[in-house]
Amino acid sequence: MKSPSLSAPAPSCRAAVAAAVAALALTGCANYIGIKSDKQMAAPAQFESAQSLPAQGGQWPSLDWASQFGDPQLPALVNEALEGSPSIAQAQARLAKASSYIESTRSNLYPKVDASYSWTRELYSENALFPPPFGGTWYSENNVLASASWDLDLWGKNRQRLGQAVSQEKAAEADMQQARVTLASSVASTYNQLAQLYALREIAEREIDNRQDISRITNGRVAAGLDTNVEKQTANGNIATSQANLTELDGQITTVRYQLGALLGKGPDRGLQIAKPVLNPGAVVALPDNVPADLVSRRPDIVAARWQVEADTHGIKEAKAEFFPDVNLAAAAGFDAFGWGKFLTSSSRQIQFGPAIHLPIFDGGALRSQLKGRYADFDLDVANYNQTLITALSDVATQISSIRSIDKQSGDAQRALDASRKAYELAVIRYKAGLSPQLQVLNADQNLLAAEQTVTNLKMRRRDLQIGLIKALGGGFDATATGLVVPTDAPSSAHASN
Structure with a gap:
């Protein structure tokens, strides 16, 4: 007579039990339900700029833009700065650090x-785990073990972490390019400031000559009794002021x-050791076509x-993968024996293998908090991108508008100078002939000085704005030529990773 046995559960019963267990596990596991972001990067077309940034058929700046000002010393100084400046070295160090994180x-x-x-020499106690003859005896234990492990990365956590590191390296490289553009434009602007001071110095030298001429005329008139000592001292004072x-200009230089x-x-x-600048006047300025759209790859x-x-975006995906199970395969093999006699024999083999699975069930909200932090970083950097784009468009528009304004002012200023x-020439002739007082020639001299300074300052200001426009247009940078173009399938918002 056969003993009774329990019958196996029916397939439908097993499926129901499995579904119940799965549902219980899912409801008990940590999850990221409700954590998301609706922030999006703005497109250049969102910002109206057709009137401020019209298509004029101009060219984007080239990397050797400094040579267009006609002074061979300027591009040489720019290259020297790019090769030896600590600010560039700092940017390069940040890039190297980002690259090492990729590895x-x-x-x-x-x-x-x-x-x-490992080798261990040990005296075993007679009254502990090992009885005699092991207890109370010295033994040597040899252990050699080779182990291997592999994180299967089923949910792409490690791949997203790598993608984040690559993107951060690209950002660091773009930051280095920005440092180069900023340094080059700073050298050019400072060099233009030096040229401006030298031009003003030439005006000051001519002014001293003019006032010395007036002083000589005054001395002659005093000797003839036409002027008094008041006019003589006024002329001498004006010379001292000009000197x-x-x-002061020499100190500024x-x-x-x-x-x-x-x-x-x-x-x-x-x-x-820098020679006196010999910059040419600024050339005609024309904006390239499609500035708003192309600026995103030029700045x-x-x-x-x-x-x-x-x-x-990669960081968000990595944080979400933390909610899913980790599966790690591990295996090890080696030898373990007391003494040397049987150390490398088959009886001393040790082998172990198996998967290790980690499933977050309850973590007190740590994973959700981490994901919220990643979304906050995303929102912050999206806002930073949008602000950077707005600032760039405004920067270009401001520079080109200021150049146009100075071009109009320059014509009027030149006519005023003429x-x-x-x-002044007529006032000197009349004063020398005794037909007008000294005050008239001094007023004419002061007006001439102010007019010369205005024309010079406008010329230098225009060139400085032209340098600023070159910087605003990216200073010759082109993401397509440096491998820094963001993939076209990259999401423009966090929705793609929800």
């Missing part, structure tokens, strides 16, 4: 293999030379901000 994160995608060996202005030396990454004496700061958003020069 460390990429290693998580591959199996890891380790080997170890003081000249001395020395200061700017020191600034150039610092920009070049050298000592102040390097600035004293390194915009490209850096875009890559940072891309890094945040009239002031003629008035």
Whole structure:
């Protein structure tokens, strides 16, 4: 007679039990339900700029833009600064650090293999775990073990971490390019400031000559009894004032030379070795076509901000993968024996293998908090990208508008200078002939000085704005030529990773 046995559950019963267990596990596990973001990066077309940034058929700046000003010393100084400035070295160090993080994160995608060996000499107690003859005897234990492990990365956590590291490296590289553009434009602007001071110095020298001429005429009139000692002392005082202005300009020139030396990454004496600038007048300025759309790949700061958003997207996906089980395969093999006699024999073998599974069930909200932080980083960097784009468009529009305004002012200023020069020449003739008082010629001299300074300052200001426009247009940077173009399938918002 057969003993009774329990019958196996029916297939439908097993399925129901499995479904119930799965439902219980899912409801008990940590999840990211309700955590999301609706922030999106703005497109250039969202911002109206057709009137401010019209298509004019101009060219984007090239990397050798400094040569267009006709002074061979300027591009040489720019290259010297880019090669030796500590600010560029700092940006390069940040890029190297980001690159090293890529190597460390990429290693998580591959199996890891380790080997170890240990030798232990131990006296075992007679009254503990091992009885005699082991207890109370010295023994040597040899252990050699080779182990391997591999994180299967079923949910792409490690791959997203690598993608984040790559994006951050791209952002660091774009930041370095921005540092180069900023440094080059700073060198050019400071060099233009030096040229402006030299031009004003030439005006000051001519002013001293003019006032010395007036003083000589005054001395003759005093000797003839036509003027008094008041006019004589006034003329002498004006000469001294002009000489003081000249001395002040010399001090400013020395200061700017020191600034150039610092920009070049050298000592102040390097600035004293720079020759007098011989810059040409600024050329005609025309905006390239389709500035708003193309600016996003021409401005390194915009490209850096875009890559940072891309890094945040990978970070969000990595944080979401933390909610799913980790599966790690591990295996080890080796030998373990007392003494040396049987150390490497088959009886001393040790082998172990098996998967390790980690499933977050209850973590007190740590994973959700981490994901919320990643979304906050995403929202912040999206806002930063949008602000960078708005600032870039405004920067270009401001520079081109200021150049157009100065072009109009320059014509009027030049006509005023021509009239002031003629008035001064006539006033000198009349004063010398005794037909007008000294005050009239001094007023004409003052008007001529102001007119010359205005024309010179406008010319230098226009060139400085032209340098600013070059920087605003990216300073010759092109993401397509440097491999920094963001993938076209990259999401523009966090929705793609929800």
